[in-house]
Amino acid sequence: MLLEVRDINKSFDQQPIIQNIDLHVATGEIVSLLGVSGSGKTTLFNIIAGLSKPDQGQVLLNGHNNVLKPGNVSYMLQKDLLMPYRTVLDNVILPLLLRKVPKKTARQKALALFKEFGIAGYEHEYPQELSGGMRQRAALLRTYLFDKPLTLLDEPFSALDELTKRTMHQWYIDMMHKLHLSTLLITHDIDEALVLSNRVYVIAGRPSQIVDELRLNPTRDASVAFELTPDFLTYKRRIITDLGV
């Protein structure tokens, strides 16, 4: 198993935030963790990324303990955090520079991927000159260049308008297949979780626990927009009931 999260508990100021969290991600899967704002998703994200210590429980990456071991997953935070004073190219090569790859080699490696990520022609622009969708693509390219077996995404598309978001979803699914990515996605967007995922964990309650796990039909007809099918509505109704919203 690529990622196994076992019985994670975390409190802040003696206030339990997440409790008995168990989840897993297999190689090649895209799995969503879905919950309302404040349910502890980012808290769990930081623990999985090795940035924060749980009070209890284990995080295993390919069977190895990852508690307080940052640098073993590729991750992208809610905000794209592109630096305004660096060009897009110089933003995306940061993970390579952190690994001490020489700048010229890093630039060559990144340049070869701009087309694939749909941002060819924007290499020497500054982030503020890009649309929201383009910025996210650049941020995802930077995340990809961390080159780790698991990608963690914290609400990567939440700032985008509906139409751009739809395009980005389809694009991300295609990229997942092309680049053989494995992804854990954190989101509060039910439609997004359903459209993108192989499985969805629903997190709810106080403290938050996993209250449901949905396995979405892997053989669904790709020529029909999933969000327009009766199956989609059935899943959505189930999640709304789980969340009590």
Ligand SMILES: Nc1ncnc2c1ncn2[C@@H]1O[C@H](COP(=O)(O)OP(=O)(O)OP(=O)(O)O)[C@@H](O)[C@H]1O
């Ligand atoms: N360092 C901290 N110290 C104290 N409380 C914290 C800390 N980090 C998070 N919390 C609290 O833990 C709870 C969960 O926060 P978290 O950011 O993990 O939720 P979330 O589901 O990611 O929310 P959002 O979708 O709004 O980002 C919140 O009540 C938050 O105030």
